[in-house]
Amino acid sequence: MEQKLVALSGNEAVAYAFKQAKPHVAAVFPITPQTEMMHKYAEFVANGESTTEMILVESEHSAMSAAVGSAAAGARTFTATSSAGFALMWEVVYIAASLRLPICMGLVNRALSGNINIHCDHSDSMGGRDAGWIHLFSENAQESYDNAVMAWRIAEHMDVRLPVMVNYDGFIISHTADALHMLPDDAAYDFIGKFKPNYTLLDPENPITVGPLDLTDYYFEHKSSQLAAYDKVPGVIQAVSEEFAAMTGRHYGFCEEYKMDDADMVMIMLGSSAGTAKDVIDEYREKGVKVGMLKMRTFRPFPHAYIAEKLAGRKAVCVLDRSASFGGQGGPVFMEVRSAMYGQQIPIHGYIYGLGGRDFDLKQVATVIEDLQKVAAGGAINDINLLGIRS
Amino acid sequence: MASQMVEIRWHARGGQGAKTAAMFLAEAVLSKGKFGQGFPEYGPERRGAPMRGFTRISETPIRRHCMIERPGIVIILDPSLMDSSAAGVTAGTDKDTVFLVNTTESLDATRKKLGVKGATVHTVDATGIALDSIGRPIPNMPMIGALLAVDDMMTIDELKAELVDKLGTKFSQVIIDGNLAAVERANKELVSA
Numbered sequence: 178m179e180q181k182l183v184a185l186s187g188n189e190a191v192a193y194a195f196k197q198a199k200p201h202v203a204a205v206f207p208i209t210p211q212t213e214m215m216h217k218y219a220e221f222v223a224n225g226e227s228t229t230e231m232i233l234v235e236s237e238h239s240a241m242s243a244a245v246g247s248a249a250a251g252a253r254t255f256t257a258t259s260s261a262g263f264a265l266m267w268e269v270v271y272i273a274a275s276l277r278l279p280i281c282m283g284l285v286n287r288a289l290s291g292n293i294n295i296h297c298d299h300s301d302s303m304g305g306r307d308a309g310w311i312h313l314f315s316e317n318a319q320e321s322y323d324n325a326v327m328a329w330r331i332a333e334h335m336d337v338r339l340p341v342m343v344n345y346d347g348f349i350i351s352h353t354a355d356a357l358h359m360l361p362d363d364a365a366y367d368f369i370g371k372f373k374p375n376y377t378l379l380d381p382e383n384p385i386t387v388g389p390l391d392l393t394d395y396y397f398e399h400k401s402s403q404l405a406a407y408d409k410v411p412g413v414i415q416a417v418s419e420e421f422a423a424m425t426g427r428h429y430g431f432c433e434e435y436k437m438d439d440a441d442m443v444m445i446m447l448g449s450s451a452g453t454a455k456d457v458i459d460e461y462r463e464k465g466v467k468v469g470m471l472k473m474r475t476f477r478p479f480p481h482a483y484i485a486e487k488l489a490g491r492k493a494v495c496v497l498d499r500s501a502s503f504g505g506q507g508g509p510v511f512m513e514v515r516s517a518m519y520g521q522q523i524p525i526h527g528y529i530y531g532l533g534g535r536d537f538d539l540k541q542v543a544t545v546i547e548d549l550q551k552v553a554a555g556g557a558i559n560d561i562n563l564l565g566i567r568s
Numbered sequence: 569m570a571s572q573m574v575e576i577r578w579h580a581r582g583g584q585g586a587k588t589a590a591m592f593l594a595e596a597v598l599s600k601g602k603f604g605q606g607f608p609e610y611g612p613e614r615r616g617a618p619m620r621g622f623t624r625i626s627e628t629p630i631r632r633h634c635m636i637e638r639p640g641i642v643i644i645l646d647p648s649l650m651d652s653s654a655a656g657v658t659a660g661t662d663k664d665t666v667f668l669v670n671t672t673e674s675l676d677a678t679r680k681k682l683g684v685k686g687a688t689v690h691t692v693d694a695t696g697i698a699l700d701s702i703g704r705p706i707p708n709m710p711m712i713g714a715l716l717a718v719d720d721m722m723t724i725d726e727l728k729a730e731l732v733d734k735l736g737t738k739f740s741q742v743i744i745d746g747n748l749a750a751v752e753r754a755n756k757e758l759v760s761a
Binding site for chain 1: 590591594595598603604605606607608610629630631632633634635637
């Protein structure tokens with residue numbers, strides 16, 4: 178298939194992907210660094226390239242509420258936000274998942290206050306990790322675009338019917354011009370397909386109730402059926418990704434496995450920093466250091482069995498978190514990975530890095546690899562370490 | 569690979585178009601089958617504030633997303649930034665760095681201001697050229713014209729074709745023609761040792 182090579186910012190790339198799904202409704206409220214994405218989308222609508230109804234709301238709480246109402250009415254719906262905007266959606270973010278509404282959202286990752294910071298970290302999405310959404314993470318503009326195309330197929334799959342957030346790093350991806358291949362509109366829409374709602378609020382012949390009072394008698398059973406839904410998600414993600422690969426030549430799974438085949442030492446991370454890490458991993462590989470990486474694409478559902486299998490037999494493992502869990506045992510990704518490795522006698526340590534957009538540079542990756550070598554040789558290191566901080 | 573990668577750091581003041589230039593260049597080299605990455609450093613966004621932009625150009629896909637710490641080329645859009653140690657125009661540079669400075673001063677005076685040894689310094693009056701050709705003191709596109717005199721990443725005609733493509737739908741023919749004339753002139757008027 179002919180795919181156009183273009184240079185776009187991550188925000189523009191995601192705006193194109195969402196447009197190609199021909200959504201009926203977008204719920205729109207600005208926040209840096211997401212704003213530019215909806216700017217681009219508004220341009221499509223103003224130019225007549227998209228017929229999406231843009232609902233301009235007065236807050237993010239209203240944005241997610243409008244998205245829930247729209248999706249429950251049977252419309253293909255998306256929204257986007259960052260940081261404090263996502264925090265303000267909080268209550269309704271849970272409702273979107275609990276009602277099994279296949280809303281897609283661009284979450285342009287940005288630190289939470291305070292102090293006020295507009296730059297990237299993953300605190301926003303990690304705050305919403307238990308709300309029931311599917312979390313996809315992207316390394317660059319290409320992956321942001323691809324994830325935003327695949328998000329619809331995953332969300333709207335009849336075995337899934339859950340909201341999907343496409344995470345991409347604020348500024349580092351959202352505001353960087355990056356080369357990517359874009360699908361023609363027709364091919365993208367053919368892949369995504371027409372939205373078939375399960376039910377609609379707007380059919381007076383078949384009235385339904387959405388979101389009623391659900392107390393001690395049945396709430397738990399409803400949560401039980403919601404919990405079961407996530408078991409089916411990995412299979413759908415895999416199938417959609419394989420179909421996408423057949424069309425585009427770009428392969429996705431739960432993780433990207435980078436130089437993993439013979440790796441004694443493995444680092445795990447998500448987002449744009451993985452690209453920087455690859456360049457340094459290559460340098461150490463040239464020196465014969467057997468280091469590899471698992472770059473996580475799906476954080477929810479967490480691919481625990483896959484992670485356990487991929488890490489079995491390694492000599493040292495470390496996890497890099499671009500968010501902190503204050504008072505917790507390391508960052509959210511570290512806790513998940515260590516839990517997935519329960520029973521395996523492999524040393525694992527973690528790092529917190531890049532908070533508030535602190536540059537994740539080549540030297541930091543080198544530090545990580547040197548630490549891994551020490552641990553693999555039997556040396557000791559703290560469970561959790563801060564990377565790239567002033568001493 | 570990293571060794572084939574050109575890394576450019578732009579120093580400017582808000583309003584001089586460094587963000588546009590850094591990102592436009594990344595886009596323009598695609599037509600040459602190269603890969604580009606362009607991004608500004610976001611801080612206080614106000615006219616006149618010192619700011620930096622970054623462009624990477626490579627024969628292979630660019631994977632790293634960190635700041636550019638050791639630029640091969642430094643482009644200075646506002647000469648007053650050389651007087652400010654906070655602007656850090658020489659940070660991470662060495663004898664192999666190429667400086668392109670928008671200034672009316674001589675090469676010697678510019679080199680002295682930069683305070684660098686060994687590095688290659690070029691000057692061009694990009695603001696004057698922009699005023700003459702476009703009618704506005706925006707030196708960003710002329711500096712790309714000047715850049716092509718020291719790096720063969722693309723020809724001046726290829727740049728002009730990309731410019732027409734980029735500006736075509738948004739600007740009047742007068743502005744487009746002005747930009748085309750400006751990049752051509754800056755390319756020819758670059759002063760080198």
